[in-house]
Amino acid sequence: MDFLKAIILGIIEGLTEFLPVSSTGHLILANEFISFSPKAFDNAFNVIIQLGAILSVVVIYFNELNPFAKSKVEVNIGGNNCGACGASGAVTLKRKWDGRDKKTMRLLAKIIIGVLPAVVLGFLFDDLIDKYLFNKVTVSLALVFYGIVIIFMENRNKGKSFKYNDIDEIPIKTVLLIGFFQCLAMVPGTSRSAATIIGAMILGCSRTTAAEFSFFLAIPTMIGATGLKVIKMGFGFTLNQWLIILLGSVVSFIVAYVVIVKFMDYIKKHDFKVFGVYRIVLGIVVLTSYFLIK
Numbered sequence: 001m002d003f004l005k006a007i008i009l010g011i012i013e014g015l016t017e018f019l020p021v022s023s024t025g026h027l028i029l030a031n032e033f034i035s036f037s038p039k040a041f042d043n044a045f046n047v048i049i050q051l052g053a054i055l056s057v058v059v060i061y062f063n064e065l066n067p068f069a070k071s072k073v074e075v076n077i078g079g080n081n082c083g084a085c086g087a088s089g090a091v092t093l094k095r096k097w098d099g100r101d102k103k104t105m106r107l108l109a110k111i112i113i114g115v116l117p118a119v120v121l122g123f124l125f126d127d128l129i130d131k132y133l134f135n136k137v138t139v140s141l142a143l144v145f146y147g148i149v150i151i152f153m154e155n156r157n158k159g160k161s162f163k164y165n166d167i168d169e170i171p172i173k174t175v176l177l178i179g180f181f182q183c184l185a186m187v188p189g190t191s192r193s194a195a196t197i198i199g200a201m202i203l204g205c206s207r208t209t210a211a212e213f214s215f216f217l218a219i220p221t222m223i224g225a226t227g228l229k230v231i232k233m234g235f236g237f238t239l240n241q242w243l244i245i246l247l248g249s250v251v252s253f254i255v256a257y258v259v260i261v262k263f264m265d266y267i268k269k270h271d272f273k274v275f276g277v278y279r280i281v282l283g284i285v286v287l288t289s290y291f292l293i294k
Contacts, residue, residue: 002244005034010049010248014255017053018215019263020150020194020275021282025139028188029286032136040233041241045248047229052249053256054222057215060260065216067104103168107216113172114179114213115220121183122225134188140287142189146198147279153198154271163204167213174203182217189283192218197272207267215260 012030016023027046036042063069164170170178181199185192193214200210237245 003247006244006248007251008034010251011255013049014053014252015259017256018193018260020191020197021279022189022191025189028139044233045245047226048245049248049252050222050226052252054219056253056257057219067101110175111216114175114217117179117183118221129186136286136290139189140283142187143279143283146190146194147276150272150276154273162206164209165206167209177203
């Protein structure tokens, strides 16, 4: 039964991590019906399986993120360039960088800069947020509020051209501001993807550029957040619990991979309004059920 729970929660994580609908919010809601015992393991599971989803970004965008993917290694033997020759002499290896490599380095620098606000604020307020904001009321209100923001933003952008159609075009100041927008997602139900996409689009990024930069910011942000929580929780899991975590992570990786590919195809032709409507409907349903059951 626990392995079935792991599969279901892995699917939920993979489906929602990179869509602007809040994966944490969905997992909190899912845990009302599906959860593990003890509670400490349940919390650890929800955090660690995010790494599976994050790995899908690394795999899909490996060439864009790897500064050595497009560069060439030049072999120099005895002072002469040589490929597969048998000449004797000193052998030196020199990596040739081209413009694409430099673009990758600029991307990595922007990812580091963009994640700095989340590192500082996350470290300062992580415990307070866990204690006071991880509940259904907060999640539902955040779902509704940012659903309205998404719809308002898309109506505002209708017919307008975007200033930045490639991450390489985004200035450092704007990158840092997007990083601060990402911090809004510290409130459960906001959605890290929604916060960064909204911020990036408000600051002039196209939909695809905003979404891709959101994916890239997720890598260090979620690895750091996961690492922080795991350190606090400890690693004292049984073999069975580790297998459950592994299964959930693998499922979240596979589902997230498919979702990212389909999501990028979707937003090339459509806006984000459907996600705004979904958030509002889900938030209202959750809030209503909370007060009725209460």
